[in-house]
Amino acid sequence: MTSARPKIDFDAKIPNNVDLASDRKLQRALERWQPNFLDWWGDMGPAVDTKDVYLRTAVDVGRDGWAHFDHVPMNEYRWGVFLSEHDPDRKIAFGEHKGEPVWQExxxxxxxxxxxxxxxxxxxxPASVEQQRFLGATAPSLYDMRNLFQVNVEEGRHLWAMVYLLHAYFGRAGREEADQLLARNSGSDDSPRILGAFNEETPDWLSFYMFTYFTDRDGKYQLGTLKESGFDPLSRTCEFMLKEEAHHMFVGTTGIDRVVARTAELMNEHDSEEVAGAGGIPLDMIQKYINFHYTVSLDLFGNESSTNAANYFTAGLKGRWQEERRKDDHVLTDDAGAVDAVRDGKITSTEVPALLALNQDLRSEYMGDCSNGLKRWNRILEKHGIDARLYLPHVGFNRQVGAFAGQRISPEGKMIPEAEWTANEGDWLPTDVDKTHVRGLMHPVLEPGKIASWIAPPSNGINDKPVDFEYVHFN
Amino acid sequence: MTVLDDAPAAAQAPEAVPQVDFDTDPAQYRHWRFEIDGETAWVYLDVAEDGGLVPGYELKLNSYDLGVDIELYDLTQRLRFEHPEVRSVVLTSGKDSNFCAGANIRMLAQSSHPWKVNFCKFTNETRNGIEDMTANSGQTWVAALNGTAAGGGYEMALACETILLVNDRSSAVALPEVPLLGVLPGTGGLTRVTDKRHVRKDRADIFATKSEGFQGPKAVEWKLVDETVSRKQWDSTVRARAAEAAEGSSRPTDATGVSLPPLRREITDDAITYPHVRCELDRDARTATITVLGPEPGTVPESLDRICALGADFWPLAMTRELDDLILRLRTNELEIGTWLVRTQGSIEGALAFERVIAEHSGSDWLVNEIRHYFKRTLKRLDVTSRTLIALIEPGSCFAGALLELALACDRQYMLEGIFEDADEEQEPAQIVLTASNFGAFPMGNGLTRLQSRFYGDDDTVTELHGRTDERMTGAQAEEAGLVTDAPDDIDWEDEIRILLEERASLSPDALTGMEANHRFVGPETMETRIFGRLTAWQNWIFIRPNASGSEGALRRYGTGRKADFDKQRV
Known part of the structure; x- marks a missing residue:
């Protein structure tokens, strides 16, 4: 195949540790895909017109290389391809191939x-980049805008990582799938993203923090299971992605920290829970956002009982969270596990073969991790002398997937009649009034060091820079 | 299986599958003999009771097993090639009182399922071959049933053009499989009674459930045989019918036959090598790579005389014999080799030069015509082979005309676009060439060409391709024309093929067999496809059902004095 496009200087444009410069197969694939990616980034990436942004770029996988900071024009960001270090002795840790050398093909x-x-x-x-496309226009500070863009470019790099695997290992079919990743778009009627949660717009910054806390955390757990994969290139790719994913969690965790802190300040200032009028986000509204984002993220783990997950495990494709630290046979053919169930109008559990219970196993790990944030935010409330507490709703609340789908369950975990649900839904999930209020607070603050009314400033800047550092330059 | 307590340890090891060899010649026959008398060959079935291919049964009553049929196949090939003077063939029995009792029941009862299936497939192919002799070789077969022909015995007669049954108030024709054995007359019997002999279906139903069958007069009335003849008149009538059958034959009167010497073949654990066909086995990957070596450009014979002089060394005949033998061996002896990769190697020019010779003479010369039909039947063997067939079309290959049929017979075709960049030798990109051969010389069992089957319901494409005869097509062009599945380039080739093969190897062998058979035979049913599809599929289903092969099934209980105990549910 011939291409009219100019040759790409691979090593300069694409930092990598996969020997791109001598890999004809990858080069051919990327020559076609990379321009399409840039087109996609231009069309669907951040809509704010910036000159450059203080971004972290991974130029190597080592300690010095993976976090290289500089002001970079966004469209010149160097999306790289990195796999964590190769371990020649690595063995498959689970399933029917347990103990065999991992697969390099x-x-x-x-x-x-x-x-x-x-x-x-x-x-x-790429879905999350699309969902967050317009958020930059209402950033509460340059610091936050920079963090948004950092998340965006890294999600872009994670797309690259997956595309690398498709290009390098799956032949023509892989190239076609890589093209499709750019052709589907979040929220598109014609060709939406595969998972429902990734077709919802991220309309405001509270949603963004919630998304990065709860939904990106699902990504962390999915990557964690793929990191265990017997297919070594996938494992190594995901291991490196997890490093970057940690920053996204950080943006979510500290973002909600700062919203809670600001709300607490306003409550004390006004001696009232009603802080909406003072340009804040009331605690009960924050709780409703938690309820929503937590529960749609729980849905991403799929059905409690899953034959797909069982097959993936047995085949050695996808392990459990921290598979190798677990103290069992890693084969699970003789074990049983309990999964959530609703029977005779009661929430209960049912015993199934352990292999079928792997989705619930992963979701349980995730739920435990999510609760850490709640402890953190409640400590902030406590520090401010406020008695009210935030909480995670019951696992069955507001679920669309799995055993609880179609059930009406209160945040406390009570099965309730439809009428009771309808009467209380507005107290549990964000209403149009709530959303309008939050959206109404979203005004851009572009002056270095300044911050919007509804959120507290960060305690530290990025990469030891001060908070009032000019993280973003505009044209 | 019963294992005796005091049996030695070695006896408990799994029974080795016998390696079947298809080589034989008339001097070695144990079950057949034939005499040439002018235009007629007299073929006598005279089975040696102690001549079973594997131990465990006696071939009583002229019953047969695979070994008997291997000799029959060899015999048909020799009549075709070594005896151009033969214009009719009389099939009769060498025993006094019966013609043939069919396939040996104890043999069937003790055989594994794959063995039964392979046995039936091979016998079916030989019966079809006999019909092909009548239709296309000018050697018309007459069955002279000088005693009872039951089951497979009557099925053998059904493959003949004419059936005579002696009228001695005891000899009969019968299909007793259903009432006695709980299986079907699966060597074409059910199908030929209705489709070839046009017996009414209600009568066919009675016939196939009436274990004793029918004697002469009734058999004639129901069209099960053509004629019934008293003992007194028997010899002269048979002779007369043989003479009539010889009339109108296309066979020459002055030709010399071509003898079929033993094949030169070297077998190691992982390769079977002939002068013109090579096969490498990869037992871990469960693949066989079959490479057909094309002719050299300078070796094409300039005249018919030269072709006759070359005889079995004439490349198309030599290659076809080797390929035929290889297919049979792999099918019977290498059950776990689930995927065959079909390659060719040689010069396209050479292949095309032979195409021209065959095209020029196959209408007029008996030998060239024989070779064409032999290659046709060998391709048909591929069509009904229960293995995944994948053509790999690479630089240095010669898939042109008749050889292109090998690729078209495959389930998929992969053709390299361009060349292998890191090859040691300089390469021309792979090419394929359609010739007139691809448009009718080698019809499939469904009566269509492989191109018509490939583009079923799309005659325009076939017509358009006909217009592209003799064009050299590269991978991209062939893919565009729909002649190959995919044309990966050098960068993709290795991964695409490796992944494809590994993926294939992980699928259920049974599901693949069923799927491939369905895809290969599109469109119209013929008697042949009904035999290989409908009849065989039902038979193979019945074979694995407990009602036939369970310990209380009819096949296993036959001859034990105990009645079969059927599961009464209709499924």
Whole structure:
């Protein structure tokens, strides 16, 4: 195939540790894909017109290389391809191939499953960029705008990581899937993103923090299971992605910290829970946002009982969270596990083979992790002398997927009649009034060091820079 | 299986599958003999009771097993090639009192499922081959049933053009499989009674459930045989019918036959090598790579005389014999080799030069015509082979005309676009060439060409391709024309093929067999496709059902004095 496009200087444009400069297969694939990616970034990436942004770029996987900071024009960001260090002795840790050397090539038997796993993971990465496209225009500070863009470019790089796997290991079919990752768009009627949660717009910054706290955390857990994969390139790719994912969690955690802190300040200032009038976000509104984002993220883990997850595990494609630290046989054919169930109008559990309970296993790990944020935010409230507390709703609340789908369950975990749900829904989930209020607070603050009314300033800047550092330059 | 307590340990090891060899010649026959008398070959089935291919049964009553049929196949090939003077063939029995009792029941009862299936497939192919002789070789077969022909015995007669049954108030024709054995007359019997002999379906139903069958007069009335003849008149009538059958034959009167010497073949654990066909086995990957070596450009014979002189060394005949033998061996002896990769190697020019010779003479010369039909039947063997067939079309290959049929017979075709960049030798990109051969010389069992089957319902494409005869097509062009599945380039080739093969190897062998058979035979049903599809599929289903092969099933209980105990549910 010939291309009219100019040759790409790979090593200069694309930092990598996969020997791109001598890999004809990857070069050919990327020559076509990279311009399409840039077109996509131009069309669907951040809509704010900036000159450059103080961004972290990964130029290597080592300690010095993976966090390289500088002001970079966004469209010149160098999306790289990185895998964590190769361990020549690595063995498959679970499933029927346990103990065998990991695969350096895709086993044909598992081509379809591996490709599907990578496509689904890859589809979420650009989706969040699309969902957050217009957020930059209402950033509460330059610091926050920079963090948003950092998340965006890294989601872009995670797309690259998945595309690298498709290009390098899945032949023509992989190239076609890589093209599709750019052709589907969040919220599109014609070709939406694969997972429902990634077709919802992120309309405001509170939603953004919630998304990065709860939904990106789902991504962390999915990556964690793929990091265990017997397909070594996938494992190494995900391991490196997890490093960057940690920053996204940080943006969410500290973002909600600062919203809670500001609300607490305003409550004390006005000696009232009603801080909306003072340009703040009331605690009960924050709780409703938590309820919403937590529960839609729980849905991303799929059905409690899943034969797909079982097959992936047995085949050695996708392990459990921290598989190798677990104290069992890592094969699970003789074990049982309990999964949530609703029977005779009661919330209960049912025993199934352990292999079928892996989705619930992962969701439980995730739920435990999510509760840490709640402790943190409640400590902030406590520090401000406020008695009210934030909480995670019951796992069955507001669920659309799995055993609880279609059930009406209160945040406390009570099965309730439809009428009671309807009467209380507005107290539990964000109403149009709430959303309008939050959106009404979203005004850009572009002066270095200044901050919007509804959120507290960060305690530290990025990379030891001061908070009032000019993180973003405009044209 | 019963294992005796005091049996030695070795006896408990799994029974080794016998390696079947298809080589034989008339001097080695144990079950057949034939005499040439002018235009007629007299073929006598005279089975040696102690001549079973594997131990465990006696071939009583002229019953047969695979070994008997291997000799029959060899015999048909020799009549075709070594005896151009033969214009009719009389099939009769060498025993006094019966013609043939069919496939040996104890053999069937003790055989594994794959063995039964392979046995039936091979016998079906030989019966079809006999019909092909009548239709296309000018050697018309007459069954002279000088005693009872039951089951497979009558099925053998059904493959003949004419059936005579002696009228001695005891000899009969019968299909007793259903009432006695709980299986079907699966070597074409059910199908030929209705489709070839046009017996009414209610009568066919009675016939196939009436274990004793029908004697002469009734058999004639119901069209099960053509004629019934008293003992007194028997010899002269048979002779007369043989003479009539010889009339109108296209066979020459002055030709010399071509003898079929033993094949030169070297077998190691992972390769079977002939002068013109090579096969490498990868037992871990469960693949066989079959490479057909094309002719050299300078070796094409300039005259018919030269072709006759070359005889079995004439490349198309030599290659076809080797390929035929290889297919049979792999099918019977290498059950776990689930995917065959079909390659060719040689010069396109050479292949095309032979195409021209065959095209020029196959209408007029008996030998060239025989070779064409032999290659046709060998391709048909591929069509009904229960293995995944994948053509790999690479630089240095010669998929042109008749050889392109090998690729078209495959389930998928992968053709390299361009060349292998890091090859040691300089390469021309792979090409394929359509010739007139691809448009009718080698019809499939469904009566269509492989191109018509490939583009079923799309005659325009076939017509358009006909207009592109003799064009050299590269991978991209062939893909565009729909002649290959995919044309990956050098960068993708290795991964695409590796993943494809590994993926294939992970799928259920049974589901693949069923799927491939369905895809290969599109469109119209013929008697042949009904035999290989409908009849065989039902038979193979019945074979694995407990009602036939369970310990209380009819096949296993036959001859034990105990009645089969059927599961009464209709499924």
């Amino acid at each position: 895709v086993p044909g038997e598992y081509r379809a499953d591996l490709q599907r796993l990578i496509v689904i993971q890859g589809d979420t990465e």
